[in-house]
Amino acid sequence: MQKLPFKFGAEVYTWYMNNNGETYKDQLGHMIEIISQAGFTGIQPIFSWMGKLSDPVLLEEKLKEQGIELAAVALALDWNGKEETEEERKVADNAIDLLQRFPGSVLCTVQIPTGRHDIVQRRKSLTDIVNTVSRRAKEKGVESSFHPNSPHTSITRTEDDYKVILEGLDLSATGWCPDVGHIINGGMDPLAKMKEYQSIINHVHYKDWDGNPEFALMGKGKVDLIGITQWLKEIGYKGWIICEDEGKEALEDPDFVTLHDGKWIQETLVPGLKG
Numbered sequence: 001m002q003k004l005p006f007k008f009g010a011e012v013y014t015w016y017m018n019n020n021g022e023t024y025k026d027q028l029g030h031m032i033e034i035i036s037q038a039g040f041t042g043i044q045p046i047f048s049w050m051g052k053l054s055d056p057v058l059l060e061e062k063l064k065e066q067g068i069e070l071a072a073v074a075l076a077l078d079w080n081g082k083e084e085t086e087e088e089r090k091v092a093d094n095a096i097d098l099l100q101r102f103p104g105s106v107l108c109t110v111q112i113p114t115g116r117h118d119i120v121q122r123r124k125s126l127t128d129i130v131n132t133v134s135r136r137a138k139e140k141g142v143e144s145s146f147h148p149n150s151p152h153t154s155i156t157r158t159e160d161d162y163k164v165i166l167e168g169l170d171l172s173a174t175g176w177c178p179d180v181g182h183i184i185n186g187g188m189d190p191l192a193k194m195k196e197y198q199s200i201i202n203h204v205h206y207k208d209w210d211g212n213p214e215f216a217l218m219g220k221g222k223v224d225l226i227g228i229t230q231w232l233k234e235i236g237y238k239g240w241i242i243c244e245d246e247g248k249e250a251l252e253d254p255d256f257v258t259l260h261d262g263k264w265i266q267e268t269l270v271p272g273l274k275g
Contacts, residue, residue, distance in 0.1 A: 002273065005236050008265055009042025009071040010035045011205070011244035015254040016046060024254070026051030028059075032066050034255050038262025042071030044108060044242045047095045056101040071240040072106035072145070072203060073099055075133070079111050082125045084132065092133045099142045106203050106240070107137045107144040108177055113154035123155050127168035134174035144174040145203035150182040150214075157186045159193075166197055175202030179244065180223050181209045191228050204232065204241045217247035217257065219264045226272040233273060 012031050015024040024031075028050050035043050043063075045053075053059045063070060075095045077088050084092065099105050109130050134144035146169060148156035156165055166176055176197055180190035182205075194201060206228075208221030215221070232241070243261045250257045 036066035179205035181207030215246040
């Protein structure tokens with residue numbers, strides 16, 4: 001495999017999709033094993049869904065056993081007020097404390113979608129909260145990246161949402177994590193949007209999309225993953241590309257989906273790159 005400036009990892013949401021996390025609860029160790037078997041070198045767990053491996057000692061032990069790095073942790077919270085709730089702040093600070101134990105890992109901030117009501121105020125409040133959390137993370141040496149999503153109840157879905165929120169981020173404290181599947185699902189061209197905000201990209205998520213109604217198994221949809229990866233290579237992007245496959249197959253067999261993605265990257269994506 002050719003030498004690339006970035007590394008490939010996988011997200012655990014592929015397992016979370018079935019029964020809202022209940023089916024594969026407290027099986028992060030198994031996910032680490034499958035992700036390693038698939039040929040990935042990093043993992044992004046969901047902070048609230050780490051089970052016994054939320055213990056950093058146990059987590060580090062398992063990661064080392066499988067030769068996997070903690071690429072990032074997804075911090076997914078409601079963040080529906082004008083500022084963090086006491087509980088939200090506590091959870092965020094616990095996530096930051098964990099990441100301090102794994103230098104170089106990214107705090108990937110995500111708002112859980114709950115509706116597009118009061119959108120002007122709520123987008124401003126979200127940006128303020130993300131900036132506040134990211135500044136606290138920076139004070140402890142943890143890098144942050146904000147991840148928009150695209151369900152119809154999300155306030156980070158459309159081109160207008162992106163403009164308001166991305167241009168409101170405190171870039172001294174956080175970058176942007178483009179998720180190519182969510183971008184196209186929100187009606188935008190992923191590569192064009194990434195080029196527009198190239199300077200703030202510090203973490204990347206891949207998923208494929210076919211619009212039937214949304215996401216597809218990697219390599220089976222309409223996202224130009226090879227073209228996007230070629231561009232990331234050409235600009236010398238040095239962060240993580242995290243595969244967060246939400247194809248319908250993940251509902252039945254997330255192990256298969258993760259193994260498929262690793263094989264597709266090694267046998268199709270990387271060989272398809274020029275230079």
